[in-house]
Amino acid sequence: MSVFLPLLENADSALVDALARIGPVIVPSLAQVAVSETCRRYILFDHDSSFNLDEIVAFLDEGAERVIVPVAWAKEIIGTLPAERLLLLLDVANVSAVTDKIREGVSGVLIKTPALDLDLISSVTRYFSESSSVYVLPTAPEQPSQSTIRKILGAKSVLVLPTSQLTLGASTKDQINVGEAFLSPITSDRPDGLFATVVSSYLHGGKSLGLVYSSVESIKESIITGKGVYQSRKHGLWRKGETSGSTQDVVYIHLDCDSDSLEFSVIQHGSGFCHLNRPSCFGGLSGLSALETTLQSRLSSAPEGSYTMRLFNDPTLLRSKIMEEADELCQAESKEEVAFEAADLFYFALTRCVAAGVSIVDIERSLDRKAKKVTRRPGNAKPQFTPKPAPQPVPAPAPSGASTDFIRMRTYDLSTVSSAERNQLLRRPVLKSDEMISKVKPIVDDVRIRGDAALLELTAKFDQAKLTSPIMHAPFPEDTMQIDDKVRQAIDQAYANIRKFHEAQTQNSTLKVETMPGVVCSRFARPVARVGLYVPGGTAVLPSTALMLGIPAQVAGCKEIVIATPPKPDGSVSPEVMYVAKLVGASTVLKAGGGQAVAAMAYGTQTVPKVDKIFGPGNQWVTAAKMLVQNDTDALVSIDMPAGPSEVLVIADNTCNSAFVAADLLSQAEHGVDSQVVLVAVNLSQAELSAIEKAVDEQAKALTRVDIVRQSVAKSLIVKASSVEEAVQFSNDYAPEHLILHLREANAAVSLVENAGSVFVGPYSPESCGDYASGTNHTLPTNGYARQFSGVNTLSFQKHITSQEVTVDGLKVLGPVVATLADCEGLDAHANAVRIRLRHISS
Incomplete structure (x- = not known):
């Protein structure tokens, strides 16, 4: 059970991150609160929420641990949703109105009570089963303290603390430090008052890294900073990796069942946890974790010609091996055969995952999300994998492109699907943006901090291109634009058509409106000065995107046009893209792709110009990076739209x-x-x-x-x-x-x-x-x-500025209106700016 349960209000991100490290949090359904992907969430539907079963199901499908719903909704929900995912929201005075059926259909209750009456809380706890969770939210402001938290825990309940009563700083009469709140029940039987602490690897299935000791001070600092901080019995406070560089990011901190020891679940950086430069004090990794580490190492450094590198470089071979090993696993009979064939399948499947940047933790998260879904599919096999009535011999894996499996879409009928099923049909099969943003953030941060050095390293890693410079400046060498005459003519015709349509969209004239005598309001357009255009290059070269982005930028009059596109392994850029870059007047071509290209344009590097707005489609890494940088005030960059897969x-x-x-x-x-x-x-x-x-x-x-x-x-x-x-x-x-x-x-x-x-x-x-x-x-x-x-258009590359000109006669009429409204809002200086002029006019 949690020590306390935070209720997220308008908390800053640092406080929310700290709370996510020590347990679940309550997120109001109507609140716009960003939480990390590892944060366990309870969604609160209060009495102001409107009942919508599809919305409740959606929250559970998206990974919420539980939903907290008003008792008035119980009749509509109980029996429909799993009891272990439901909590009731009710006032303490209404507890007796909860029927046996309702009690059996939920896993607990969140009680609103005007005061912390321990006897009353204990009776409520007894009213529900011992396995139920009881959370207590005082409606009257009460000074939060460790003593109060301990008393509520003693009554077999958990106190709900709004984030307005929590702080990362020192405790006050109105707020309690998050670390102190978490440590309320902790005890030590050691003479030095320290707590035994098991450190485990979040990335490697909970593998134990070592045993250390913690103090109240070290635990508080870890909760607040998210870094591994412990207490050395000889040297005092020990910030892991402070001198060695082998730092730790803390994902979770758990108290054990007796509240006298802890577990830190961490992401270990550097050479490892152990002072012997090993991952763990208890020996090396094994099993799937060891295989994953080996494959990740081979991806970046395996020699050409090695079998693992062949698999990474030949998706057709890898796909065929996965299909082959899956079939052999299905045919295996003895325990030893099943284990042997499963091991082979895991090897090839994990190779596929590592090649795509997917870790075992990503797979485990996906499993956890699927386990939390309450909307279930039938689970039938796809037609191509359904056995025929008459048994057929299992064919050998077909070469790429030669499979005879019927390529088929899934079919639904709007007249028979439920509302929830229809909503599922409208959903896209893509990763959630917050998950992708957390993955791309280290890439963006690396380019922001290290500039060209990071950009060159990441281009070598992701695009297999070793460059000496990431950019080319106009005028571009002619040998970079050598293309077939037929392709050139097609590009020229496309350029003419696209330019004609986009020139018709320009708004160069000034809009003027006299809103009343003597008051003239205007609006005029100006180009965005510096724009970055992302042209994908992964599985298909897209000079057409360079046209679609470059032409409206050129027509709008943008002063600087930077085109970013992934280079080929030899460091060159598609000559068709280079030809378009010349046509649209690009000033710079950035030879980089993915999140690193977006970051370089957003922040600028030693050689890459910083831009004001970034355009262009891309994969989920590109989209996540665009969304990340547009919300960073240090970047001061906007984007066209959060474009994703086609x-x-x-x-x-x-x-x-x-x-x-x-x-x-x-x-x-x-x-x-x-x-x-x-x-x-x-x-x-x-x-x-x-x-x-x-x-x-x-x-x-x-x-x-x-x-x-x-x-x-x-x-x-x-x-x-x-x-x-x-x-x-x-x-x-x-x-x-x-x-x-x-x-x-x-x-x-x-x-x-x-x-x-x-x-x-x-x-x-x-x-x-x-x-x-x-x-x-x-x-x-x-x-x-x-x-x-809207889709990208010429106006996307322009911004509109308004102006107003008020004459003396105009102000005589408009001024009193403005002053009255300013007085209404209590903004004296606004009113004074008008009245001082009116007095001058009248004098």
Whole structure:
């Protein structure tokens, strides 16, 4: 049980981080409070919240430990959600109104009480079962103290302390230090008053690193700083790694069941915990943790030609080995065979994870999140893995691109799905932004602090390109722009179309409005001075993105244009991108990708110019880095939008050409394994749907990127709708990046569209045209952000400034209005600035 339970209000991030290290926290459902991904959360729905079962389920699915709900909601929830995930919120006077059914349907209660009456609290605790958790929230302000916390614990309850009563500083009459609150029940039977402390590795399955001792002072400092701090019996306060560099980040601090010893769960840096430069005082790592460490080392330093490096460099080989070992595991019979084949599968699966930057801890977190979900899928095998009625011999793994497995989307019917299931259909299969931000933050911080040195190291690590300089300045060498004449002509035509459309969007004239006689208000546009354009380069080279971002920047009149794109292993940049860089007047090309490129443009380095706004799509690392830097006041940079993986939604009725529809779906599915495509079928028969599915399968297998398509299509959807109106409503709720209308009256349906990045009307308007050369921009909001954001356009590269000019006659009329409103708000200086002028005019 917790020592105390914090109720998060408007607390600063340092306090929230400290609280997350020592136990769960209560987060009000309506509060905008950011917590770390490791923080255990109880979500509080108070009496001001409106009942919405889907919202409650969503919080639990997203990882909340428990939800705390008013007793009035009990009838709607109990029996629907697991008892161990539910707590009741009620006033102490209403405890007797809780029925046996309600008591059995929850795991505890949060009681609001005007005063801390221990006898009353004890009786409430007895009213619930011994396994129930009882939390006590005083409604009247009461001085928080260690004594109060101990008394409540003695009554087998836990005190709820709002963050307004907690501090990282010294305790006062109104606030208690977080460390002191946590240490309220701790005792020591040692003459020196120290506490035995087990230090374990958060990253390696709780592996014990060593046994140390802690003091009240060291524990408080660890809670507040998040660093491993202990008490040496010889030398006093011991800040781990202060001299050796082998520091520790503290993830959790736990008291044991007797409150006389502790466990620190830490992330160990440097050579290790032990003074012998080993990971642990109890020997080295073993099992999966040892394998993970070895693979991570091989990823960065394995010699070319080694088998592990072959696996990292050949995704097709790795995929085939995973499929082979999975099949052999399924065929194994004896205990020894199962263990042997499982070990092989773990090796190849973990190699796949390490190559993707995924750790065992990431896998464990995913398992924990899945265990917390209350919304469950049927769990049936996909068609390609379902045994046929007649047993067939198991074939050998097929070469890449030659698999005969049917490439199929999942199918749902809007007329039969529940509200919760419909909401699930609208969700994207991507990682949560807070998780990605925590992963990309060390990269961004490294570039911010070390500049070019970090940028070059990260480019060598992630792009396998060893550079002497990360940038090229204009004018660019001609040999970097050698491209085929046919490609050059295509780029030139696309440039002309895109420029024509974006020039038509410029707003160079000044808007003037006389709001009343003598008062003229104006608005005029100015370009954003320095812009950074991110052009992805990972699994596909995208000179089209350079056009889509560079042309509106050029048209808007931006003074400095920096294009960032990942280099090839030889250090060069795609000549097509370099040619576009010249066309759009780019001043600098940054040879870097991912979060490191975003950081370099946001903060600037010794050679990379700092920009004012960053544009461009990218993978989740790029998106997370953009979101991180835009919220850092040291960066003073904005972004275009939180763009993520590509997506398309196609609405089709019985007039559609099945081959066209399939081609449109695949045009986005090939971008990456995290792309999502959706077909909303309006009254299509099973034969018509089958024709589309067959076309998807046949066309996909003819593509060079079939391995990517196979994975993205398997996660994508066919949604059956009964009318065009229902189909467009689903699309508006989904808010797709690209919306394609294969409809009898496609033009008429456009008026129904409320949320979409870009719309493609009719059978002869493939999304590819907008991606490359029709003239519209292809940098569009994804992940549902089309509800709030427009795609990139010329105005994205401009800012609008307002001005006003008030004459003497105008102020005579407007001044008293302004002064009256300033008086109403109690802002005397505002009123005085007007009245001093009015007195001057009248005199």
